[in-house]
Amino acid sequence: xxxxxxxxxxxxxxxxxxxxxxxxxxxxxxxxxxxxxxxxxxxxxxxxxxxxxxxxxxxxxxxxxxxxxxxxxxxxxxxxxxxxxxxxxxxxxxxxxxxxxxxxxxxxxxxxxxxxxxxxxxxxxxxxxxxxxxxxxxxxxxxxxxxxxxxxxxxxxxxxxxxxxxxxxxxxxxxxxxxxxxxxxxxxxxxxxxxxxxxxxxxxxxxxxxxxxxxxxxxxxxxxxxxxxxxxxxxxxxxxxxxxxxxxxxxxxxxxxxxxxxxxxxxxxxxxxxxxxxxxxxxxxxxxxxxxxxxxxxxxxxxxxxxxxxxxxxxxxxxxxxxxxxxxxxxxxxxxxxxxxxxxxxxxxxxxxxxxxxxxxxxxxxxxxxxxxxxxxxxxxxxxxxxxxxxxxxxxxxxxxxxxxxxxxxxxxxxxxxxxxxxxxxxxxxxxxxxxxxxxxxxxx
Amino acid sequence: xxxxxxxxxxxxxxxxxxxxxxxxxxxxxxxxxxxxxxxxxxxxxxxxxxxxxxxxxxxxxxxxxxxxxxxxxxxxxxxxxxxxxxxxxxxxxxxxxxxxxxxxxxxxxxxxxxxxxxxxxxxxxxxxxxxxxxxxxxxxxxxxxxxxxxxxxxxxxxxxxxxxxxxxxxxxxxxxxxxxxxxxxxxxxxxxxxxxxxxxxxxxxxxxxxxxxxxxxxxxxxxxxxxxxxxxxxxxxxxxxxxxxxxxxxxxxxxxxxxxxxxxxxxxxxxxxxxxxxxxxxxxxxxxxxxxxxxxxxxxxxxxxxxxxxxxxxxxxxxxxxxxxxxxxxxxxxxxxxxxxxxxxxxxxxxxxxxxxxxxxxxxxxxxxxxxxxxxxxxxxxxxxxxxxxxxxxxxxxxxxxxxxxxxxxxxxxxxxxxxxxxxxxxxxxxxxxxxxxxxxxxxxxxxxxxxxxxx
Numbered sequence: 001x002x003x004x005x006x007x008x009x010x011x012x013x014x015x016x017x018x019x020x021x022x023x024x025x026x027x028x029x030x031x032x033x034x035x036x037x038x039x040x041x042x043x044x045x046x047x048x049x050x051x052x053x054x055x056x057x058x059x060x061x062x063x064x065x066x067x068x069x070x071x072x073x074x075x076x077x078x079x080x081x082x083x084x085x086x087x088x089x090x091x092x093x094x095x096x097x098x099x100x101x102x103x104x105x106x107x108x109x110x111x112x113x114x115x116x117x118x119x120x121x122x123x124x125x126x127x128x129x130x131x132x133x134x135x136x137x138x139x140x141x142x143x144x145x146x147x148x149x150x151x152x153x154x155x156x157x158x159x160x161x162x163x164x165x166x167x168x169x170x171x172x173x174x175x176x177x178x179x180x181x182x183x184x185x186x187x188x189x190x191x192x193x194x195x196x197x198x199x200x201x202x203x204x205x206x207x208x209x210x211x212x213x214x215x216x217x218x219x220x221x222x223x224x225x226x227x228x229x230x231x232x233x234x235x236x237x238x239x240x241x242x243x244x245x246x247x248x249x250x251x252x253x254x255x256x257x258x259x260x261x262x263x264x265x266x267x268x269x270x271x272x273x274x275x276x277x278x279x280x281x282x283x284x285x286x287x288x289x290x291x292x293x294x295x296x297x298x299x300x301x302x303x304x305x306x307x308x309x310x311x312x313x314x315x316x317x318x319x320x321x322x323x324x325x326x327x328x329x330x331x332x333x334x335x336x337x338x339x340x341x342x343x344x345x346x347x348x349x350x351x352x353x354x355x356x357x358x359x360x361x362x363x364x365x366x367x368x369x370x371x372x373x374x375x376x377x378x379x380x381x382x383x384x385x386x387x388x389x390x391x392x393x394x395x396x397x398x399x400x401x402x403x404x405x406x407x408x409x410x411x412x413x414x415x416x417x418x419x420x421x422x423x424x425x426x427x428x429x430x431x432x433x434x435x436x437x438x439x440x441x442x443x444x445x
Numbered sequence: 446x447x448x449x450x451x452x453x454x455x456x457x458x459x460x461x462x463x464x465x466x467x468x469x470x471x472x473x474x475x476x477x478x479x480x481x482x483x484x485x486x487x488x489x490x491x492x493x494x495x496x497x498x499x500x501x502x503x504x505x506x507x508x509x510x511x512x513x514x515x516x517x518x519x520x521x522x523x524x525x526x527x528x529x530x531x532x533x534x535x536x537x538x539x540x541x542x543x544x545x546x547x548x549x550x551x552x553x554x555x556x557x558x559x560x561x562x563x564x565x566x567x568x569x570x571x572x573x574x575x576x577x578x579x580x581x582x583x584x585x586x587x588x589x590x591x592x593x594x595x596x597x598x599x600x601x602x603x604x605x606x607x608x609x610x611x612x613x614x615x616x617x618x619x620x621x622x623x624x625x626x627x628x629x630x631x632x633x634x635x636x637x638x639x640x641x642x643x644x645x646x647x648x649x650x651x652x653x654x655x656x657x658x659x660x661x662x663x664x665x666x667x668x669x670x671x672x673x674x675x676x677x678x679x680x681x682x683x684x685x686x687x688x689x690x691x692x693x694x695x696x697x698x699x700x701x702x703x704x705x706x707x708x709x710x711x712x713x714x715x716x717x718x719x720x721x722x723x724x725x726x727x728x729x730x731x732x733x734x735x736x737x738x739x740x741x742x743x744x745x746x747x748x749x750x751x752x753x754x755x756x757x758x759x760x761x762x763x764x765x766x767x768x769x770x771x772x773x774x775x776x777x778x779x780x781x782x783x784x785x786x787x788x789x790x791x792x793x794x795x796x797x798x799x800x801x802x803x804x805x806x807x808x809x810x811x812x813x814x815x816x817x818x819x820x821x822x823x824x825x826x827x828x829x830x831x832x833x834x835x836x837x838x839x840x841x842x843x844x845x846x847x848x849x850x851x852x853x854x855x856x857x858x859x860x861x862x863x864x865x866x867x868x869x870x871x872x873x874x875x876x877x878x879x880x881x882x883x884x885x886x887x888x889x890x891x892x893x894x895x896x897x898x899x900x901x
Contacts, residue, residue: 098740102810157757161756269884303540315584340594380538382489383557386486
């Protein structure tokens with residue numbers, strides 16, 4: 001979207017909807033979606049497939065346990081390695097790869113967050129489009145060149161991107177928050193790297209990272225589109241069949257609890273102060289997950305109807321966007337609350353945020369609130385899987401975190417089963433307002 | 446009882462205008478346009494109400510009013526007090542939001558298909574019965590100021606874009622930022638909002654768009670039931686405010702604390718609605734894609750990977766704008782390159798389009814991408830609704846959506862070169878450059894602190 005098409009939303013979309021869409025695996029519905037088919041390729045990659053015959057297109061997402069949690073003291077390495085995959089592979093230059101994809105009308109994208117790194121393809125399903133597009137993706141996955149000229153260029157581009165983040169208060173706050181919550185642990189490594197850390201990388205680092213992590217036993221392939229099972233099998237082999245089997249890496253070390261509260265202020269030339277507060281939260285397979293997920297809807301997850309929104313935005317007009325969420329990851333991702341407000345109101349807004357959280361942990365939600373939360377989550381069920389783009393992301397997540405194949409099917413049932421008491425107990429057990437990190441980025445009064 | 450009688454009456458008066466394909470078009474007696482697109486892939490529906498009003502309808506002193514009104518639309522009617530709208534939609538498992546642009550204001554809900562009447566009931570009610578209470582207004586306008594601080598004042602590139610528009614457009618409504626100038630927000634009143642609401646919020650200035658797993662006849666009947674009883678208004682169409690011809694290059698510099706420079710440029714161009722020959726607009730659409738449709742396009746190939754003068758570079762063109770617009774270019778210089786060098790490189794790319802016809806192979810590749818994208822867009826009901834609402838609210842009509850692919854296919858290399866020569870000339874160019882001040886001791890110009898006197 002360019003400046004010409006600027007649209008402003010009423011709700012602070014990106015904070016909340018990003019966290020909701022990308023990090024919280026939301027319910028899906030079996031009657032809107034064919035059952036998930038699952039198998040392994042000959043070399044051991046796990047494949048998840050849902051046929052979607054209505055549109056003549058195919059979405060693919062190949063995911064690796066190769067996110068920044070694997071940076072191992074070199075912040076940005078996972079991201080840079082991932083970004084280099086399509087910048088030259090086999091005998092093809094970056095220009096040639098881009099031209100061939102464009103000529104097919106296919107779209108390739110790459111990306112890396114803390115847990116996952118991925119390569120995504122969207123293509124038309126006609127064999128004269130799909131097959132050559134899949135071959136290109138296979139080349140990108142199995143023969144990336146890591147030539148110095150491409151490395152230097154992408155390294156510099158990531159450095160500029162890091163500088164751009166350094167001028168955005170929300171990005172500065174997020175980086176400080178993760179650093180304070182996780183320290184030297186894997187999730188403390190900023191996924192995009194820092195200007196300094198990126199400067200220290202070289203092509204051999206990237207190649208080494210690639211050889212270690214981009215292997216079949218560390219890969220999940222998600223496919224949604226106008227294919228039958230046989231075609232999906234052959235597509236999966238075409239995509240990753242030439243990856244070496246390799247080995248999945250050891251699980252990440254467990255996340256340590258915070259032992260005490262910590263507040264960090266970052267001076268920043270801005271009219272607003274951005275506040276983030278939180279601590280390690282839950283894993284993707286945490287037994288408390290459903291209670292905390294439903295409970296968080298009441299606290300700060302349910303758009304404009306949450307308690308945080310009610311107190312901070314709707315009653316007092318202090319913030320445009322105020323929210324809380326659990327980001328379940330392979331190890332405990334953060335539970336976090338956030339807002340931004342004009343500098344002279346930062347103290348008042350932070351006090352309110354703490355007060356709302358304290359009271360919620362102490363007393364839990366009301367029965368009526370729990371009922372409303374469940375109605376929204378279960379009633380909104382069909383919207384979670386109403387596009388191929390959403391389904392393919394959910395498949396990748398189910399595969400990556402090894403969730404049961406009926407995870408989506410049983411989601412609503414699990415949400416329904418959550419009680420007020422369970423939410424209250426889970427928040428008391430898992431959320432400790434006196435042992436949280438608070439990051440305050442903005443101008444001093 | 447009354448509602449049922451009226452419903453039958455309106456049924457007789459309404460004029461269904463059937464369209465080819467799965468899109469159905471109706472108009473209620475009170476002027477509300479109803480457009481239904483069937484998509485049965487998932488048991489969901491998106492319902493959108495579009496109003497023909499946006500920031501380009503505004504004038505100095507009340508800028509941002511369309512967007513503030515959008516916020517106020519959630520602050521209550523007599524039947525559904527503040528907070529009810531969001532609460533009721535949430536309890537029905539729905540997702541709801543709204544957006545304001547230069548050319549339109551739109552409200553939407555996404556729901557399981559059986560809940561469509563919930564959406565209609567609430568939207569119809571607030572179309573004519575908004576309360577606009579002082580207390581809610583004073584709070585909500587503060588929320589909007591926070592939104593402005595977050596999105597614009599504390600975002601160096603967005604701030605540059607806002608100031609760029611204010612210089613590139615002299616008299617067109619596109620001069621005005623959607624969010625509004627802070628000083629105007631500080632002096633907005635409930636009376637201003639009431640006048641704006643009554644002027645533009647009426648069924649005969651709105652379009653109801655429904656996309657999803659629905660039966661069009663049923664949607665039509667529901668629309669009549671809920672929206673049919675609403676009274677139309679006399680709507681004064683906006684004055685043309687056609688942008689004066691630019692007579693020479695314009696430049697501005699933005700000095701704010703930042704880490705990276707940024708270059709933003711635009712050439713005045715017609716859009717589909719204003720072009721004397723519509724083919725010019727489609728040629729500009731193709732031209733924009735030649736520059737920026739993915740990694741194979743010229744900006745990525747020549748400036749990011751080739752000369753490496755840019756860390757990133759984009760081009761953009763809004764085919765469906767209501768008024769004459771700009772062919773936009775922007776970019777961040779790579780380390781070791783200056784904003785001036787990037788500007789020169791971007792202008793060389795434009796010169797090349799003027800000087801040399803694009804090759805058939807390149808043209809074909811770009812068209813293949815644009816055509817494939819049309820298939821991909823069908824994956825999203827929301828996006829389909831966006832397209833329909835956009836072209837309808839600017840007065841183009843739905844048929845342009847069907848014409849898109851044949852029109853794009855018909856564009857020739859000669860036509861691309863011709864529009865480059867005709868429109869992408871220095872006299873019609875505006876350039877804005879963000880020159881970073883140090884982040885540490887920078888004195889960022891801040892909006893005047895908000896004192897109580899401004900809002901109470």
